[in-house]
Amino acid sequence: MPRWSAVGSVLLAAATLISCSVPTDKTVSKERLQEQITEEVTEQSGAAPDSVNCPDGLAAVVGATLDCTLVDQREHRRVSVTVGSAQGDQVDLFIVQSIGKGTVARQITEEIGRRIGRAPESVTCPADLKGDVGATVRCMLTDRGETYGVTVTTVDRGELAFDFTVDEQPQ
Structure with a gap:
């Protein structure tokens, strides 16, 4: 199997900073x-996403972090919320989305299919890709009975996207 380096589709919004009163x-x-998060x-x-669920509230302490779940078109994604600053009743929150592992695998499969005219047998990823x-x-790619490692990296090209590279040699 040849080595591929390709750009995945833009799937994430950039990490955002929002302010709110608490x-x-x-x-x-x-x-x-x-x-x-919904806004x-x-x-x-x-x-709008289908739903957003946070397990609890978040202490207004700099560095405090909470992971919530966003559901959009039946895909579950993690959204990390971190307190950037807290003064008086004003809190700045950093919100970072992740790309679901199924979406990453599907986008890699589709991109390889476009580039070489056929999709690999399978692509699986063990976890979501942070934004x-x-x-x-x-991730792991299986094609013609051989398994290759795939390194997926989040990049910023004005919009957040990901690149991936398939190992040249099977494992």
Whole structure:
């Protein structure tokens, strides 16, 4: 199998910083987090997600992080929310989406199919790809009975996307 290096489709919005006011108890409520994520995703993509679910509220302490789940077109994605700053009742939140492992595998399969005229037998990824530029995940591609490693890396080309490279030699 030849070596491929290709650009996957743009699937993520860039990491975003939003500000919101929180009650004096210094916690961003579960409902407020879900609302903020929904608004941000809707603004960036032009369509609201099917649902957003956060397991709890988030302490308004710099560096505090919470992972929520976003469902869009039956695909579950992780969304990490981190407190960037907190002064008085004002909190800045960083929201970073991930690309679902199934979406990454499907996009790699489709891109290889376009480039060589046929899709590999399978592509699987062990985890979602984080939306942070430089984040990586190592996937596996099977074709004609041989398995190859695939390195997938989040990149920024004005919009967030991913590149992938298939190992030259099977494992």
